[in-house]
Amino acid sequence: MSTIVDAFERPLTSLRLSVTDRCNLRCLYCMPEAEYGWLPKSDILDFEEIVRLTRLFVSLGVRRIRLTGGEPLLRRDLPALVAQLAAIDGIEDLALTTNGVLLADQAEALRAAGLQRITVSLDTLDRATFVRLTRADELPRVCSGLDTAARVFPGFKIDTVLVRGVNDGELLALVAEARRLGAELRFIEYMDVGGATGWTGEQVVSRREILSSLTSAYGPIANADSSPSAPAARFMLANGQALGIIASTTTPFCATCDRSRLTADGMWYLCLYATAGLDVRGPLRTGASDDDIAAIVRRTWEQRRDRGAEDRLASRDRGAFVPASALKRNPHLEMHTRGG
Ligand code: SAM
Ligand code: SF4
Ligand code: SF4
Numbered sequence: 001m002s003t004i005v006d007a008f009e010r011p012l013t014s015l016r017l018s019v020t021d022r023c024n025l026r027c028l029y030c031m032p033e034a035e036y037g038w039l040p041k042s043d044i045l046d047f048e049e050i051v052r053l054t055r056l057f058v059s060l061g062v063r064r065i066r067l068t069g070g071e072p073l074l075r076r077d078l079p080a081l082v083a084q085l086a087a088i089d090g091i092e093d094l095a096l097t098t099n100g101v102l103l104a105d106q107a108e109a110l111r112a113a114g115l116q117r118i119t120v121s122l123d124t125l126d127r128a129t130f131v132r133l134t135r136a137d138e139l140p141r142v143c144s145g146l147d148t149a150a151r152v153f154p155g156f157k158i159d160t161v162l163v164r165g166v167n168d169g170e171l172l173a174l175v176a177e178a179r180r181l182g183a184e185l186r187f188i189e190y191m192d193v194g195g196a197t198g199w200t201g202e203q204v205v206s207r208r209e210i211l212s213s214l215t216s217a218y219g220p221i222a223n224a225d226s227s228p229s230a231p232a233a234r235f236m237l238a239n240g241q242a243l244g245i246i247a248s249t250t251t252p253f254c255a256t257c258d259r260s261r262l263t264a265d266g267m268w269y270l271c272l273y274a275t276a277g278l279d280v281r282g283p284l285r286t287g288a289s290d291d292d293i294a295a296i297v298r299r300t301w302e303q304r305r306d307r308g309a310e311d312r313l314a315s316r317d318r319g320a321f322v323p324a325s326a327l328k329r330n331p332h333l334e335m336h337t338r339g340g
Helices: 047-059 078-086 103-113 127-134 139-152 168-181 207-218 281-285 290-302 308-314 324-329
Strands: 014-018 064-068 093-098 117-121 157-162 184-189 233-236 242-246 259-262 267-269
Touching (some): 014 047, 047 281, 047 290, 064 078, 078 093, 078 103, 103 139, 117 139, 127 139, 139 168, 157 168, 168 184, 184 207, 207 242, 281 290
Parallel strands (some): 014 259, 064 093, 093 117, 117 157
Antiparallel strands (some): 233 242, 259 267
8 A cells, every 4th residue: 555745745644534513512712603504414424435535545545543523422323434444454543532522422332343542622620611611511421421431442542722711720630630540631732723713822821831830740851752743742740640742833743744634524634724625525426436536635645735833833913813704604614624
């Protein structure tokens, strides 16, 4: 199986598959608006189409698949899709990112179907803050999902977006909770991606600040191993607990980015910040052969020059990347549509 590289020699090895644009939370850094339009149901790829496209991407070198959304656990019969993906030769890593609300009920079935790894997003341990952050009173169900994840996917990951003035005061409590759960916590810097219409630079808690808080609490921090293309830099606290920081905003890692994203309706995006994507649903539904689609995908990746987060870092007067009015016109620009 070949591996294709883009204009900067970055291989196509990781694919995020968004299985739905729907979500049961309204996180203030992702879906802060009052109303959203949704992708038309008839455009959503069925399992057969998702599996066919995944096979095709694997034939071009993709080795890691992550199911995402929206909230992927809202997709009906998700374990059946996982089982079909797990059967594809060549996938080395099959993972999923969830907000955890529905996880307690589904973790066992997902594991049995062949899901290898899970990441749960968790930003707060305080019920009132959870409601403020997500507009839903779902912390109890998320906590039950976390306990289930610790049992069914030991060593799972927890992703936390810190927003200054909202949950940054919980940094140490979240580290302690991850330790209790045997999970590896990763702090993600708040990004100005599409969807984050309320983003301001002041709200970003930077990697430097996070490390400084951790050093004050735990003493000197050592670097830990991480793979060169992994978004998180890993660190080891003096007590032996490993954690990661994804510094997408202050220290972008575009130079080694091997990730692309397929939306639930079959649009392929080469960067979180890309303003246009490639429609693969069209050719798929009008009878194109696998070879035809593979050729389009290959050509598109070979021309890829995206370095979205680096471009954003260099831009002056930085505010929200996409205004709410533009998101309304084009939901594909939303983080919850293209998958985080
Ligand atoms: N709904 C699932 C979840 O929340 O885990 C999966 C989809 S969500 C879009 C994937 C990840 O994107 C989550 O960990 C979320 O915290 C992250 N995310 C969304 N908006 C973000 C932003 N503005 N900055 C940084 N991370 C963001
Ligand atoms: Fe929050 Fe994920 Fe839903 Fe976005 S898609 S609102 S990050 S739970
Ligand atoms: Fe990759 Fe784009 Fe993110 Fe940079 S901004 S790491 S190119 S997805």
